[in-house]
Amino acid sequence: MSVSTAAAAQTVCRDISGALPVLGRDVTVPLVTGGEVTYAALDYAASAPALQRVWDDVAAYAPYYGSVHRGAGYLSQLSTDLFENSRRTVAEFLDCREDDQVVFTRSTTDSLNLLAAALPAGCQVFVFETEHHASLLPWQNARVSYLDAPRTPRQAVENLERALADRDPQGPALVCVTGASNVTGELWPVRELAAAAHAHGARIVLDAAQLAPHHPVSVRDLDVDWVAFSGHKLYAPFGSGVLAGRADWLRAAEPYLAGGGASRKVTRRADGGVDVEWHESAARHEAGSPNVIGAYSIASACKALTEAGFDTLVAREEHLIRKVREGLAEVPQVRVLSLFGDDAPRVGVLSFVVDGWNSSHFAAALSAEYGIGVRDGLFCAHPLVRTLLGSDPQTQGECGAPEAAPGEKSLNAIRVSFGAGTPDEHVERFVNAVKELVRDGARWNYRTEDGRCVPDTSA
Ligand SMILES: Cc1ncc(COP(=O)(O)O)c(C=O)c1O
Numbered sequence: 001m002s003v004s005t006a007a008a009a010q011t012v013c014r015d016i017s018g019a020l021p022v023l024g025r026d027v028t029v030p031l032v033t034g035g036e037v038t039y040a041a042l043d044y045a046a047s048a049p050a051l052q053r054v055w056d057d058v059a060a061y062a063p064y065y066g067s068v069h070r071g072a073g074y075l076s077q078l079s080t081d082l083f084e085n086s087r088r089t090v091a092e093f094l095d096c097r098e099d100d101q102v103v104f105t106r107s108t109t110d111s112l113n114l115l116a117a118a119l120p121a122g123c124q125v126f127v128f129e130t131e132h133h134a135s136l137l138p139w140q141n142a143r144v145s146y147l148d149a150p151r152t153p154r155q156a157v158e159n160l161e162r163a164l165a166d167r168d169p170q171g172p173a174l175v176c177v178t179g180a181s182n183v184t185g186e187l188w189p190v191r192e193l194a195a196a197a198h199a200h201g202a203r204i205v206l207d208a209a210q211l212a213p214h215h216p217v218s219v220r221d222l223d224v225d226w227v228a229f230s231g232h233k234l235y236a237p238f239g240s241g242v243l244a245g246r247a248d249w250l251r252a253a254e255p256y257l258a259g260g261g262a263s264r265k266v267t268r269r270a271d272g273g274v275d276v277e278w279h280e281s282a283a284r285h286e287a288g289s290p291n292v293i294g295a296y297s298i299a300s301a302c303k304a305l306t307e308a309g310f311d312t313l314v315a316r317e318e319h320l321i322r323k324v325r326e327g328l329a330e331v332p333q334v335r336v337l338s339l340f341g342d343d344a345p346r347v348g349v350l351s352f353v354v355d356g357w358n359s360s361h362f363a364a365a366l367s368a369e370y371g372i373g374v375r376d377g378l379f380c381a382h383p384l385v386r387t388l389l390g391s392d393p394q395t396q397g398e399c400g401a402p403e404a405a406p407g408e409k410s411l412n413a414i415r416v417s418f419g420a421g422t423p424d425e426h427v428e429r430f431v432n433a434v435k436e437l438v439r440d441g442a443r444w445n446y447r448t449e450d451g452r453c454v455p456d457t458s459a
Pocket residue numbers: 045046107108109110132134135178180181182207209210230232380
């Protein structure tokens with residue numbers, strides 16, 4: 001980095017300490033029953049709102065935007081510095097080892113597919129059936145073993161140890177595990193699973209999509225080989241994700257995408273073909289023009305979260321979790337889904353079913369009558385949700401009628417999730433709305449449209 005662009009990049013990368021408000025605090029939405037309310041965004045586990053700081057940092061950089069790694073101009077150099085600084089910031093955020101690589105991807109799904117494409121020949125993969133599809137499915141071309149859902153963290157470690165003990169000890173192996181469930185919010189025993197993996201000569205990748213926004217993630221302390229996460233769940237919705245960790249498998253693999261940026265030297269051969277020397281750095285898997293704004297927004301979020309302090313963020317989130325759990329516990333018709341039990345440590349993600357209610361109908365009423373955005377369904381974790389519900393649904397019930405009589409099994413669930421910037425009022429409104437809906441029923445009629453439950457406004 002030249003002195004002048006280094007200084008300019010430093011100015012653009014200004015201090016982002018302080019509180020963590022998010023965008024959209026004042027957005028109002030119409031209610032089907034009349035009037036408007038401020039929107040209660042309680043679907044952070046799908047996509048969190050942008051941090052105001054991230055937005056401001058991106059806006060401050062926008063006039064300086066330029067091509068990365070390819071331009072001779074000042075702004076191109078500044079943008080390249082910003083991109084590479086962002087890589088360093090992410091490495092610090094994750095407490096990476098000296099020789100780890102940080103690859104910018106599109107998302108967690110992209111990161112795990114990149115790692116799946118970089119597996120050494122003959123690699124065995126071990127993954128719990130409880131994973132999000134992004135962690136469950138990329139390994140189809142490997143020798144993959146799906147492990148049953150454990151009912152305690154201890155059982156998770158035991159299940160893994162048993163599976164690893166039976167594996168071919170000569171070949172490479174990879175364990176893929178989530179840090180925090182996108183369904184129950186429960187924390188998984190990552191450090192213990194990593195120790196078990198390493199004791200059996202396997203490596204481990206941590207799906208931190210739901211963990212990194214809520215808790216500090218230290219690659220060194222957890223002793224995981226790779227970490228994957230998404231910007232849009234980390235308050236940085238600009239289309240980037242991260243795969244960080246051991247360089248050797250990534251260096252040995254064919255580039256994830258072939259193209260400019262990944263290649264160091266390309267020459268025509270005498271026989272008419274083409275020889276390529278690929279980069280050995282992270283650029284090997286970042287062919288094409290990098291998403292500098294996406295990378296910078298993630299770095300900005302990493303700094304903002306670190307400077308706000310995870311102790312403070314976790315304490316605040318615990319307060320919100322307590323409010324939601326205590327509120328839901330007062331409604332006997334509500335069953336909160338859990339693998340590890342009531343006392344399991346968790347992040348601000350909870351799924352539940354309501355006796356006698358179709359979850360899609362319930363979620364639609366929360367939105368249309370209370371201005372509350374939650375999610376309903378199986379949350380891209382079909383095997384886990386079905387295990388928790390004890391169901392095996394092929395179809396979803398029509399939304400107007402209850403899908404399951406009281407005491408019967410539900411076909412899908414409702415998920416509420418929150419984090420930085422969530423005010424008490426949002427979770428209070430949510431708890432009161434649940435109580436009111438259960439007590440009085442919906443005030444509006446709903447119908448199914450394109451598979452979704454929507455207010456019936458035809459009357
Ligand atoms: C635990 C977990 N892993 C992976 C993903 C996939 O993330 P993305 O859609 O950003 O690729 C999600 C998304 O909800 C998730 O919750």
